[in-house]
Amino acid sequence: MRSCVSNAIMAASSRSVQTVLRKAVVPSLVVILGATGTGKSKLAIEIGKRLKGEIISADSMQVYQGLDIITNKVTAEELAQCKHHMIGFVDPLVSSYTVVDFRNKAQTLIEDMHRRNKLPVIVGGTNYYIESLLWKVLLDTACNSMQTLTQQENEEAGDGGGGDAAAKRKSELEALDGSELHKRLAEVDPKMATMLHPNDKRKIARSLQVHEETGVPHSHWLEEQRGQVGGSGLGGPLRYPDPCIFWLQSDMKVLDERLDARVDEMLSAGLIEELRDFHVRYNRQRVQDDSQNYQHGIFQSIGFKEFHDYLTAPESSTQQERDSLREKGITAVKVATKRYARKQNKWVRNRFLRRPGDDVPPVYGLDVTDVSRWEETVLTPALQILDSLSKGEEPAVAPIRVEGAGQKNKRHLYTCDLCDKLILGELEWTAHLKSKKHHYHVKKKRKTDQVQTPSEDRDAAGRAEDAETTRGETELTQK
Known part of the structure; x- marks a missing residue:
């Protein structure tokens, strides 16, 4: 391999x-x-x-x-x-x-x-x-x-x-709705709540467990x-x-080709047979009990999720259907590996x-x-x-220096009422304000306001809207 x-x-x-x-x-x-x-x-x-x-x-x-x-x-x-x-x-x-x-x-x-x-x-x-x-x-x-x-x-x-008790408690928390978890965290740890998105249930659950x-x-x-x-x-x-x-x-293009070739080598070495045997011994019963989510332990390995349909195909499936699922799994493994x-x-x-x-x-x-x-x-x-x-000497090869290494992305949860969206991270928020989607909603709101605003105030309202958006973008960019 x-x-x-x-x-x-x-x-x-x-x-x-x-x-x-x-x-x-x-x-x-x-x-x-x-x-x-x-x-x-x-x-x-x-x-x-x-x-x-x-x-x-x-x-x-x-x-x-x-x-x-x-x-x-x-x-x-x-x-x-x-x-x-x-x-x-x-x-x-x-x-x-x-x-x-x-x-x-x-x-x-x-x-x-x-x-x-x-x-x-x-x-x-x-x-x-x-x-x-x-x-x-x-x-x-x-x-x-x-x-x-x-x-x-x-x-x-x-x-x-x-341990088992901690893992059980974590599973109990993750079973709750994300917004409910986030609300609980905001009550006991408001600082952490501002750094975590309500959809990140695993992270919120850990923070709640710490408390x-x-x-x-x-x-x-x-x-x-x-x-x-x-x-x-x-x-x-x-x-x-x-x-x-x-x-x-x-070079990523070269590496992509190398990774595709490596998956092919794995297949030649018996990858699918290995997955099938492991599935029969450890995974089939979990799937039948609807208790397998491929999010924990060795089942997170690239391969199980990708070959799930192939490994769980009904016995009545035709050879053509099985071959199709097999090829689908191979393609998915290659994509997941490169990602x-x-x-x-x-x-x-x-x-x-x-x-x-x-x-x-x-x-x-x-x-x-x-x-x-x-x-x-x-x-x-x-x-x-x-x-x-x-020897305490400076190596002839200089270490890597990354441009913009000092730039920090402060973790803060922002709310965009116009887009009805929660944004985590200052850099992400700045990018959102500049996005086509956000500007679309800004223009849409402006048109709505124009219908409700007297004609003599429309131009002033539009200018104020533009100024407010520009000011927000400028302030965040300069931080």
Whole structure:
């Protein structure tokens, strides 16, 4: 499933840099970010082999047992090259495994590696898992289960509960109407209510749980955490000093083609058979009981939702109907995979490159577009950067700088009465005021007002309407 670079190339790369790195003091940990299909695991293994490292998988789906193909777990051959942790140890029917559980276990592993003078290499596509290790961004309440706003930003952050009781309570809250939940939150935590949209029931439910279990508003916990030395608007300070972060980047057109090819390789490796077997063992009864929503645990994996119609097709379906559903599922998996890759890249930009505050480690970009030049553009630069950092020197490769990194999008809930719409976020509100839809409703209201306004006042009313809209746009743009 992963294209491999020849042993000859890998050996040549090793000879070029291994000697100078053998006695180097490496950073506290190495983190490898990047969209799915960019070869994160391959780089992690090579760094681990050369620098006495061990790999911690930060993938929310790979923690579960089973579905090795669809979750793209490392192969037995790859596991033999470098020691891996956090893969395939959670029962697939467990739906309450959280980012807090991951962080606690991974922290213990990192501390043990440091004691044994091993380099922790964190790799995976679940960026909020990685973020929980880099920064102090989780709240430890009495049940040690609550997530901060940082984790809630991601729609696939999983359950917020740290056990069966918490998970049950969360499900009870999420069953309520969004407006009712938002009203409850506004009563106990008005600050948090202004930062959450009524449709975000999962996020509102978490905030309500924080208040229920601690007696303290969620917003207070966040303010306290961000007020720590080195903290920022996205959470607390760095957990480990001087981490080295790599971001594997690719031309998206090239990556799209690579991802389509990878799905085809998965199909050849038995993807549909794997899904069918897993469905029969763990999913069919849930579907029959109408208790499966593909929103929790391993069932969130790309593949189940997309092949749902195929896997649940009636036995009376013709072969033509089955083939059609199969092709529909394949297309849906390819689309979802490419969409997920873009979401991962967006997360890196927003959470790592545009993160406010001074306590933000540099991120080094590595170009993986041309796999035939992988040694030249990925492995060798990565090892040279690590060598320079270990010596306290400035790497020859400059870290990524993002234009407009200082721009902040304040989380506030705005109401547009003209459009009958709730808008979350200052930047989104500014964009809405400039949108065609908003201007359409402004003009519509102006025409209505003209019918009701005496003729001598129409021009003045129109000018006042234009001035008010322009003023609102200008004020928000200048903030």
